[in-house]
Amino acid sequence: MSDSGTIQMSRPTGRVPEGAPVKIASRDVNLWYGEKQALFGIDLDVPDNHVTALIGPSGCGKSTFLRCLNRMNDTIDIARVAGDIRLDGEDIYAKAIDPVQLRARVGMVFQKPNPFPKSIYENVAYGPRIHGIATSKKQIDEIVVTSLQKASLWEEVKDRLDEPGTGLSGGQQQRLCIARAIAVSPEVILMDEPCSALDPIATDRIEQLILELKENYCIAIVTHSMSQAARVSQRTAFFHLGYLVEVGDTADIFTNPQDKRTQDYITGRFG
């Protein structure tokens, strides 16, 4: 790219203010899909017990970046990552790290609710089972109940835990997916447009949930909705064409964007 120099000069450091607890720190992350580069030198810190929103026009690399954080891109043959991403100071791309282990700590919720074609109970029990976190029926029961409670789905499904998860409404399905992620007690939850397939009421419930979860988890969420970012997040990062353009407190970004592109995007001039 010819103008990469100018953009790199204005590259934000993305560091959280001194003293704030950094959960994930990424430095100079580049990613290629085959020949095509999709991320260019991303430096971004994700603070613990906060919600960080990733915004930007379609195709700018938000999902791609999010998937770097739990090495989901490993499942794509052509994807290649360079750079340094640390979870609690530990390089997650180090040889010694097993992505399986990593993903138990960094959970993920997807754009389209994707419950497994199993019962509600089995959906939630899936993670604890594969990781061997709980072995007795009683332990699993307990995890299922508390996870569903934390995902504020318990009241709605407590009488039909044996019914297939795919039979729930879209919003319920998405909360089931969140419960499924919570069930392995991750430290970080990554959410890729978790509400884009939902109606406003369901969206509202998920947003409430995110705000509750933030107390105990580090959350990164991709969203296309400015207002959602404003409602749920404390920090916002703006991506554009694979570059991290600007990052800061949500209030600052929305009221006083430094970069012209951020401004244009927020005021709805493109994207």
Next chain:
Amino acid sequence: MSGPSDSERIAISEIVARGIRRRRAAEARFKTYGAIAILIAIAFLLTLFATIFSNGISAFTQTHIRLELALDPALIDPDGTRDPEKLKSGNYRKIIETALFSRLNVDAKSPDARLARLMLSDFSHYELRDRVVGNPDLVGTTESVWLPAHSNIDQYIKGAIKKETPNERRLVKDQQIAWADELAAAGDLKRTFNRYLFTRGASSKPELAGLEVALIGSFWMMLIVLVFAVPIGVSAAVYLEEFAKKNSLNDIIEVNINNLAAVPSIVFGILGLAVFVNTIGLPRSTPVVGGLVLTLMTLPTIIIATRAALKAVPPSIREAALGVGASKMQSIFHHVLPLSAPAVLTGTIIGLAQALGETAPLLIVGLFAFVVQAPATPFDSSSALPVQIYLWATYQERGFVERTSAGIIVLLAFMIGMNLLAIILRSRFERRW
């Protein structure tokens, strides 16, 4: 609501860490199972090919023995007319025997005479006869002629019958081996391309048995399948894909076609026997009956392939044609169908290849007749390539085992050739809309 505490999280991540080795081992094991499955299947395939080739490749050559034949007019043309019709009834057997005995230094009355006769194929005198009838000027001359050896000698030369076997248990006796070795050393015995394999029909003698009738029979049947199955199959597909409305009748037709594609082939044989032979009265054991049965079997394949091809043509093409005033029929026959022709052709070739190898229904409609003469029309008794292979496979002689494998090689060559053609066509004409 509070989440997990830090200590809980540490406990959990320790559990996860402890499980990793076991899970990675399970992963590796699972992957290995898959690889082993593939390897078993491929090993089986390779063994199959290796068996067939090692058994069959020798059948493409045939041992011949050279003799100096004095074409004595007294024996073959006593009247001196050189009339080809008369020449046909000459005593060629005698000529060959005389030459053979003198070449091997055997007295015609000695016990070795029988063994000497068994050096040559029973029909070598026909070979000579055809030569003389084709060129009457040969009468009276002395010709050096390569004659086909007896199957057992052939097998000895090919190494299937071993010298080490004790004489009593060996089909080729010590004396014959000595002769064969001597002939070979003198350059009067050699292996050449076995054209009988392609120019002769059924025979009870392996060295004389060939695939000619079977190949021609199969050719007729493929022709019949092509002539009937393609137009009918394509028409049916066009109707079902382009005209048929969604109603219960068409649903039934749909289920029917899918089911027919999975009906055991032998059932089609029974149908053919009952309908084409017993009811309509077509002659049994003929390519016409076999061809019609194979047509019915191939129809579903062609219909399914054609429908898929029609489905792949985007609606815009149809709309464009309708837009310039063509009728629906014209838009389909002038635009849509030509565009899907390569895919239809590919499906047809694959269907034909399947039909070519089909055996059971042909057995049922009687295509296992012992036919020596090549069928001139589809209404003459015939055999078929796979059925001929089956029949040869039921004989014990080593010469037939070899020929069975050779027949299979020919069959597989056709099938693989056809499939390759289909693959090439598909990749050449593959259209992405």
Next chain:
Amino acid sequence: MLGLIGIVLVLSVLAFVAGSLRALTLARAGTGRMLHSRASYHGGFLAIMTAVPALFVLAFWAFGQPMVVEGQVDRLLPPEVQSASALERSVIMGQIKRVSQNLDALSDEEKEAIRSGEKPPVAVLLPKGIPVSGVLGAYTIDAAETYAKLTALAEFWRLAVVLGVAILCFFIGYTRLKPEFRARNHVERAILVFLIVCSTIAILTTVGIVLSMLSESIDFFSRIPPASFFFGTVWDPRFGGVTRAGAEGQFGLIPLLWGTLYISLIAMLVAVPIGLNAAIFLSEYASKRVRFFAKPLLELLAGIPTIVYGFFAIVTVGPVVQAFGAWLLPLFGLEAPTSASSVLTAGIVMGMMIIPFVSSLSDDIINAVPQSLRDGSYGLGATQSETIKRVILPAALPGIVGAILLAVSRAIGETMIVVMAAGVAATISPNPFESMTTITVKIVSQLTGDTEFTSPQTLVAFALGLTLFAVTLVLNVIALQIVRHYREQYE
């Protein structure tokens, strides 16, 4: 018959030319008036008019003629034949027909000898290569002569009527040709009818399968009670005794069914694990290169004719299995297997043949599982094999079951491998090294034997065929339905 079809088709081509030319003249003469349809449609219309009605008449004639002729000949037969069973009469009629086609081969003296009852027909006819049996009597020659005469007469009229219809319809069509005549609509309607007829051939085939086997099966069951067929445990058809009472043998289905199911079971035990694991490996683990080579090789297994597998089974697999049995069985105090053909040989080879059916269908089905489910599982930290075993396979299960059912149906209906490698003895035994037989093997052996077509020994093949068809039909329909529902679910 074929000649006549040829004549009609030639006439039809001529009609096409005549119609096209006529349309062109009309267009030139009719000043200003355009043809509604192109000239070739007029030609096409006329060609259809000429050929189709005539061919219809011909078809009906072909059907009716034998009935009428045989009805007439039937009246000439003596009362004792008239009162015989329908079956016997049809045998007699078939032989009379054969004699009528070979009357030239008989001299007048020979005919007279038969007529006077001096010699039985079979004694005269058989040496001349006319295949008849002892049921024929002195009436044969008269009946055959009548048969020949009536047939010749009918064929003359057939020619006249068919050609008459062709020409008549040609002229009716010809008079309708006008510039404004909507030839295209007529032709297109005819084509549509043709398309519909073609698409009903699939149904007709099924109906034909059922009917052809049903009538012979009913015939069979009129002599052998269904219960002793379906529940009989002894298979011993006793070739030879054609219609003699009491010599009909026993036709118990159970041993054949046992062999069929046993071999299919072994085939599935081979094919399902290998096919499924291969499909999983190819679709989830294999690199592009491995896939590129391995997939066509697997598919090649499906393309190899079953006769090749049968041969391979007897020359290679059979001896190995036998040697293995000879080592294994004595350890359990059993006798070593006596032949290379066995349930195990046939089952293993059939299983290998079926691998690609299981694997390629499963491959499709596994690939149809949406990526989002895989992502969901990986996102929770599942390994690839855990994802496959716990998410993908359960999700794909219905489809895989459908694929396996289709494979079972194929195993049950497979013929050549079992004909060559399973054996012919109808035994019920749990020992897989023993040779057993299957429904398909018996269909082949009953229909390729030398017995009369109307003997129970032959008819049983139709009952077996019908059973086979019914079993596979049920399996296929269930399997196809499952697969279809499965596909729709993820579309």
